Amino acid sequence: MLASFVIVAGIRAEAASPARSDLVGSAGDYLVKGTETLFEVARPHGLAFTEIMSANPGVDPWVPEAETRLVLPSRHVLPQGKRTGLIINLGDLRLYYFPADGSPPVSFPIGIGRYNWTTPLGDTEIVRMAKNPSWYVPKSIREEDPSLPPVVPPGPDNPLGGHAIYLGMPGYLIHGTNKPWGIGMRVTHGCIRMYPESVAWLFQAVQPGTPVAIVNQPIKAGWDGDDFFVEVHREPTYAREMGDGVDTPPELPPAQLYPLAAKIIQQAAGTEVARIDWNRVRSAVVRASGAPVQVSIDQPQDAIDQPQDVVELLGP
Secondary structure, X not given: OOOOEXXXXXXXXXOOOOOOEOEEOOOEEEEOOOOOOHHHHHHHHOOOHHHHHHHOOOOOOOOOOOOOEEEEOOOEEOOOOOOOEEEEEOOOOEEEEEOOOOOOOEEEEOEEEOOOOOOOOEEEEEEEEEEOOOEEOOHHHHHHOOOOOOEEOOOOOOOOOOEEEEEOOOOXXXXXXXXXXXXXXXXXXXXXXXXXXXXXXXXXXXXXXXXEEEEOOOEEEEEEOOEEEEEEEXXXXXXXXXXXXXXXXXXXXXXXXXXXXXXXXXXXXXXXXXXXXHHHHHHHHHHOEOOOEEOEOOOOOOOOOOHHHHHHHHOO
Protein backbone atom coordinates (compact mmCIF):
# COMPACT_ATOMS: atom_id res chain seq x y z
CA MET A 1 0.00 0.00 0.00
CA LEU A 2 1.39 3.38 -0.99
CA ALA A 3 1.69 6.01 1.71
CA SER A 4 2.71 9.64 1.71
CA PHE A 5 4.75 11.19 4.49
CA VAL A 6 6.36 14.39 5.69
CA ILE A 7 9.51 14.97 7.75
CA VAL A 8 8.88 17.09 10.85
CA ALA A 9 11.51 17.81 13.52
CA GLY A 10 13.41 14.68 12.58
CA ILE A 11 10.26 12.56 12.47
CA ARG A 12 8.65 10.85 9.52
CA ALA A 13 4.89 11.29 9.83
CA GLU A 14 3.02 8.94 7.55
CA ALA A 15 -0.27 10.06 6.07
CA ALA A 16 -3.39 8.16 6.97
CA SER A 17 -4.65 5.54 4.53
CA PRO A 18 -7.67 6.60 2.48
CA ALA A 19 -9.42 3.54 3.87
CA ARG A 20 -8.41 3.55 7.53
CA SER A 21 -5.20 3.99 9.45
CA ASP A 22 -4.43 3.92 13.14
CA LEU A 23 -0.66 4.08 12.60
CA VAL A 24 1.78 6.93 12.26
CA GLY A 25 5.38 7.04 11.10
CA SER A 26 7.52 4.80 8.96
CA ALA A 27 10.05 2.33 10.33
CA GLY A 28 13.43 2.04 8.65
CA ASP A 29 17.05 1.15 9.23
CA TYR A 30 20.38 2.92 9.53
CA LEU A 31 24.05 2.03 9.11
CA VAL A 32 26.27 3.24 11.96
CA LYS A 33 28.95 5.63 10.76
CA GLY A 34 32.36 5.92 12.38
CA THR A 35 32.17 6.24 16.16
CA GLU A 36 28.49 7.19 16.44
CA THR A 37 26.69 6.15 19.63
CA LEU A 38 23.06 5.04 19.67
CA PHE A 39 22.12 8.35 21.28
CA GLU A 40 23.70 10.24 18.39
CA VAL A 41 21.70 8.11 15.95
CA ALA A 42 18.41 8.31 17.87
CA ARG A 43 17.93 12.06 18.25
CA PRO A 44 18.08 13.15 14.57
CA HIS A 45 15.54 10.43 13.77
CA GLY A 46 13.04 11.59 16.39
CA LEU A 47 13.69 8.64 18.68
CA ALA A 48 14.58 8.29 22.33
CA PHE A 49 17.84 6.61 23.30
CA THR A 50 15.80 3.96 25.14
CA GLU A 51 13.66 3.23 22.07
CA ILE A 52 16.60 2.56 19.79
CA MET A 53 18.26 0.42 22.48
CA SER A 54 15.13 -1.72 22.87
CA ALA A 55 14.84 -2.15 19.11
CA ASN A 56 18.46 -3.28 18.77
CA PRO A 57 19.21 -5.76 21.57
CA GLY A 58 22.81 -6.88 21.76
CA VAL A 59 24.21 -3.72 20.17
CA ASP A 60 26.63 -1.82 22.40
CA PRO A 61 24.90 1.57 22.87
CA TRP A 62 28.14 3.49 23.34
CA VAL A 63 30.51 1.67 21.01
CA PRO A 64 28.46 0.08 18.21
CA GLU A 65 30.58 -1.32 15.42
CA ALA A 66 30.76 0.82 12.28
CA GLU A 67 28.38 -0.35 9.53
CA THR A 68 26.09 -2.04 12.07
CA ARG A 69 22.59 -2.01 10.64
CA LEU A 70 20.18 -0.57 13.21
CA VAL A 71 16.41 -0.85 13.29
CA LEU A 72 14.76 2.57 13.59
CA PRO A 73 11.47 2.00 15.47
CA SER A 74 9.70 5.08 14.09
CA ARG A 75 6.29 3.55 13.37
CA HIS A 76 3.61 3.51 16.06
CA VAL A 77 0.01 2.58 16.65
CA LEU A 78 -1.91 5.68 17.71
CA PRO A 79 -3.32 5.66 21.25
CA GLN A 80 -7.03 5.29 21.78
CA GLY A 81 -8.81 8.59 22.38
CA LYS A 82 -10.25 11.57 20.60
CA ARG A 83 -7.79 12.51 17.89
CA THR A 84 -7.65 16.23 18.43
CA GLY A 85 -4.88 18.33 19.91
CA LEU A 86 -2.40 16.28 21.93
CA ILE A 87 -2.46 12.77 23.34
CA ILE A 88 0.42 12.11 25.75
CA ASN A 89 0.86 8.38 26.30
CA LEU A 90 2.86 7.44 29.37
CA GLY A 91 2.70 3.79 28.26
CA ASP A 92 5.08 4.34 25.33
CA LEU A 93 6.63 7.67 26.43
CA ARG A 94 5.48 9.53 23.35
CA LEU A 95 3.41 12.60 22.56
CA TYR A 96 1.02 12.54 19.59
CA TYR A 97 -0.08 15.74 17.87
CA PHE A 98 -3.17 15.82 15.65
CA PRO A 99 -3.21 18.94 13.44
CA ALA A 100 -6.53 20.77 13.26
CA ASP A 101 -6.35 20.87 9.45
CA GLY A 102 -6.50 17.08 9.20
CA SER A 103 -2.91 16.64 8.02
CA PRO A 104 -0.97 13.56 9.24
CA PRO A 105 -0.41 13.20 12.99
CA VAL A 106 3.10 13.60 14.34
CA SER A 107 4.74 11.66 17.19
CA PHE A 108 7.53 12.78 19.51
CA PRO A 109 9.49 10.94 22.24
CA ILE A 110 9.17 12.39 25.73
CA GLY A 111 10.53 12.12 29.25
CA ILE A 112 8.00 11.85 32.09
CA GLY A 113 7.79 11.87 35.88
CA ARG A 114 9.69 9.32 37.87
CA TYR A 115 7.80 7.08 40.25
CA ASN A 116 7.80 9.43 43.24
CA TRP A 117 6.78 12.35 40.97
CA THR A 118 4.28 10.63 38.67
CA THR A 119 2.90 12.51 35.68
CA PRO A 120 -0.89 12.73 36.25
CA LEU A 121 -3.50 11.22 33.95
CA GLY A 122 -6.56 13.05 32.69
CA ASP A 123 -7.94 15.61 30.26
CA THR A 124 -6.73 19.21 30.26
CA GLU A 125 -5.71 21.92 27.81
CA ILE A 126 -2.91 24.32 27.05
CA VAL A 127 -3.46 27.50 29.09
CA ARG A 128 -0.41 29.58 28.18
CA MET A 129 2.96 29.42 26.45
CA ALA A 130 6.33 31.05 27.03
CA LYS A 131 9.54 31.33 25.06
CA ASN A 132 12.82 31.47 27.02
CA PRO A 133 10.94 30.92 30.30
CA SER A 134 12.24 31.37 33.81
CA TRP A 135 11.78 28.40 36.11
CA TYR A 136 10.14 29.28 39.40
CA VAL A 137 11.26 26.31 41.45
CA PRO A 138 8.37 24.76 43.42
CA LYS A 139 8.79 24.53 47.17
CA SER A 140 8.55 20.72 47.07
CA ILE A 141 11.49 20.49 44.65
CA ARG A 142 13.59 22.95 46.69
CA GLU A 143 12.93 20.79 49.75
CA GLU A 144 14.29 17.82 47.81
CA ASP A 145 17.30 19.83 46.59
CA PRO A 146 18.01 22.86 48.85
CA SER A 147 20.85 23.96 46.57
CA LEU A 148 18.35 25.16 43.97
CA PRO A 149 17.58 28.91 43.84
CA PRO A 150 14.00 30.21 43.98
CA VAL A 151 14.19 31.19 40.29
CA VAL A 152 16.35 29.86 37.46
CA PRO A 153 16.59 32.46 34.66
CA PRO A 154 16.65 31.61 30.94
CA GLY A 155 19.88 30.09 29.75
CA PRO A 156 21.82 26.83 29.47
CA ASP A 157 21.22 25.89 33.12
CA ASN A 158 17.43 26.19 32.87
CA PRO A 159 15.85 22.70 32.83
CA LEU A 160 12.82 24.07 30.93
CA GLY A 161 14.96 24.77 27.88
CA GLY A 162 13.83 27.44 25.47
CA HIS A 163 10.10 26.72 25.35
CA ALA A 164 7.38 26.04 27.94
CA ILE A 165 3.77 25.01 27.25
CA TYR A 166 1.71 25.28 30.45
CA LEU A 167 -1.21 22.91 31.06
CA GLY A 168 -4.45 23.40 32.94
CA MET A 169 -3.15 20.99 35.57
CA PRO A 170 -1.41 23.43 37.94
CA GLY A 171 2.33 22.90 38.10
CA TYR A 172 2.54 20.68 35.01
CA LEU A 173 3.87 21.68 31.60
CA ILE A 174 5.44 20.47 28.38
CA HIS A 175 8.92 21.89 27.96
CA GLY A 176 12.36 21.53 26.42
CA THR A 177 15.41 20.40 28.34
CA ASN A 178 19.09 20.99 28.94
CA LYS A 179 19.50 17.23 29.48
CA PRO A 180 18.37 15.59 26.23
CA TRP A 181 19.62 12.16 27.33
CA GLY A 182 16.54 11.99 29.62
CA ILE A 183 14.11 11.76 26.71
CA GLY A 184 12.45 8.33 26.79
CA MET A 185 12.97 7.97 30.54
CA ARG A 186 11.18 8.55 33.86
CA VAL A 187 13.38 11.38 35.07
CA THR A 188 11.23 14.49 35.62
CA HIS A 189 9.24 15.88 38.55
CA GLY A 190 6.02 15.13 36.65
CA CYS A 191 6.34 17.45 33.65
CA ILE A 192 6.62 16.28 30.04
CA ARG A 193 10.11 16.82 28.66
CA MET A 194 10.91 16.98 24.91
CA TYR A 195 13.97 17.42 22.73
CA PRO A 196 14.60 21.17 22.22
CA GLU A 197 13.97 20.96 18.46
CA SER A 198 10.76 18.97 18.98
CA VAL A 199 9.20 21.36 21.50
CA ALA A 200 10.24 24.33 19.32
CA TRP A 201 8.27 22.82 16.43
CA LEU A 202 5.29 22.00 18.65
CA PHE A 203 5.37 25.53 20.12
CA GLN A 204 4.65 26.92 16.65
CA ALA A 205 1.86 24.42 15.98
CA VAL A 206 -0.32 24.67 19.12
CA GLN A 207 -1.99 27.51 20.99
CA PRO A 208 -3.83 28.11 24.26
CA GLY A 209 -7.04 26.13 24.28
CA THR A 210 -5.56 23.12 22.48
CA PRO A 211 -6.95 20.00 24.20
CA VAL A 212 -4.52 17.62 25.90
CA ALA A 213 -5.26 14.05 27.03
CA ILE A 214 -2.72 12.24 29.22
CA VAL A 215 -3.24 8.47 29.09
CA ASN A 216 -1.36 5.29 30.02
CA GLN A 217 -1.64 2.72 27.23
CA PRO A 218 1.30 0.28 27.12
CA ILE A 219 -0.74 -1.94 24.76
CA LYS A 220 -2.21 -0.38 21.63
CA ALA A 221 -4.02 -1.91 18.66
CA GLY A 222 -5.42 -0.66 15.39
CA TRP A 223 -5.82 -0.96 11.64
CA ASP A 224 -3.69 0.14 8.73
CA GLY A 225 -5.83 -0.51 5.68
CA ASP A 226 -6.86 -4.17 5.90
CA ASP A 227 -4.02 -5.13 8.24
CA PHE A 228 -4.41 -5.16 12.04
CA PHE A 229 -1.50 -4.38 14.36
CA VAL A 230 -0.78 -4.66 18.07
CA GLU A 231 2.03 -2.78 19.84
CA VAL A 232 3.20 -3.84 23.31
CA HIS A 233 5.59 -1.90 25.54
CA ARG A 234 7.43 -3.21 28.57
CA GLU A 235 9.47 -0.52 30.29
CA PRO A 236 13.18 -1.41 30.30
CA THR A 237 15.04 -0.95 33.57
CA TYR A 238 17.35 1.60 31.95
CA ALA A 239 14.32 3.88 31.38
CA ARG A 240 13.84 4.38 35.13
CA GLU A 241 15.31 6.93 37.46
CA MET A 242 17.98 5.28 39.58
CA GLY A 243 19.20 6.06 43.06
CA ASP A 244 16.14 7.92 44.38
CA GLY A 245 15.27 5.26 46.95
CA VAL A 246 11.82 4.62 45.48
CA ASP A 247 10.61 1.08 44.88
CA THR A 248 9.32 0.97 41.31
CA PRO A 249 6.29 -1.23 40.59
CA PRO A 250 7.15 -4.61 39.06
CA GLU A 251 6.38 -5.25 35.41
CA LEU A 252 3.38 -7.47 34.72
CA PRO A 253 4.42 -10.89 33.37
CA PRO A 254 3.12 -11.87 29.91
CA ALA A 255 0.47 -14.19 31.39
CA GLN A 256 -1.14 -11.20 33.13
CA LEU A 257 -0.87 -9.04 30.02
CA TYR A 258 -2.79 -11.53 27.84
CA PRO A 259 -6.28 -10.68 29.16
CA LEU A 260 -5.58 -6.95 28.83
CA ALA A 261 -4.27 -7.43 25.28
CA ALA A 262 -7.30 -9.55 24.38
CA LYS A 263 -9.73 -6.89 25.62
CA ILE A 264 -7.95 -4.08 23.76
CA ILE A 265 -7.74 -6.11 20.54
CA GLN A 266 -11.40 -7.11 20.68
CA GLN A 267 -12.45 -3.48 21.11
CA ALA A 268 -10.25 -2.25 18.27
CA ALA A 269 -10.94 -5.11 15.85
CA GLY A 270 -14.69 -5.03 16.35
CA THR A 271 -16.64 -7.32 14.04
CA GLU A 272 -13.41 -8.49 12.35
CA VAL A 273 -11.95 -10.07 15.49
CA ALA A 274 -12.16 -13.49 13.80
CA ARG A 275 -9.28 -12.39 11.55
CA ILE A 276 -6.90 -12.14 14.51
CA ASP A 277 -4.15 -14.76 14.76
CA TRP A 278 -3.91 -15.24 18.52
CA ASN A 279 -0.59 -17.05 18.25
CA ARG A 280 0.87 -13.88 16.76
CA VAL A 281 -0.68 -11.93 19.62
CA ARG A 282 0.94 -14.28 22.14
CA SER A 283 4.33 -13.72 20.49
CA ALA A 284 3.86 -9.93 20.42
CA VAL A 285 2.97 -9.85 24.12
CA VAL A 286 5.95 -12.02 25.11
CA ARG A 287 8.42 -9.99 23.03
CA ALA A 288 6.96 -6.56 23.94
CA SER A 289 9.24 -5.02 21.32
CA GLY A 290 7.55 -1.61 21.33
CA ALA A 291 7.00 -1.87 17.57
CA PRO A 292 3.73 -2.58 15.74
CA VAL A 293 3.27 -6.28 14.94
CA GLN A 294 0.78 -7.41 12.32
CA VAL A 295 -1.53 -9.99 13.91
CA SER A 296 -4.30 -10.23 11.30
CA ILE A 297 -4.78 -12.89 8.65
CA ASP A 298 -6.61 -12.74 5.33
CA GLN A 299 -9.15 -15.44 6.13
CA PRO A 300 -11.18 -15.43 9.37
CA GLN A 301 -10.41 -18.08 11.96
CA ASP A 302 -13.20 -19.95 13.72
CA ALA A 303 -15.38 -17.36 15.41
CA ILE A 304 -14.57 -16.56 19.04
CA ASP A 305 -17.74 -15.31 20.68
CA GLN A 306 -16.81 -14.69 24.29
CA PRO A 307 -13.93 -12.70 25.84
CA GLN A 308 -13.19 -15.63 28.17
CA ASP A 309 -12.52 -17.82 25.14
CA VAL A 310 -9.81 -15.39 24.07
CA VAL A 311 -8.29 -15.28 27.56
CA GLU A 312 -8.18 -19.08 27.75
CA LEU A 313 -6.62 -19.25 24.29
CA LEU A 314 -3.92 -16.76 25.24
CA GLY A 315 -3.25 -18.07 28.72
CA PRO A 316 -0.14 -20.02 29.79
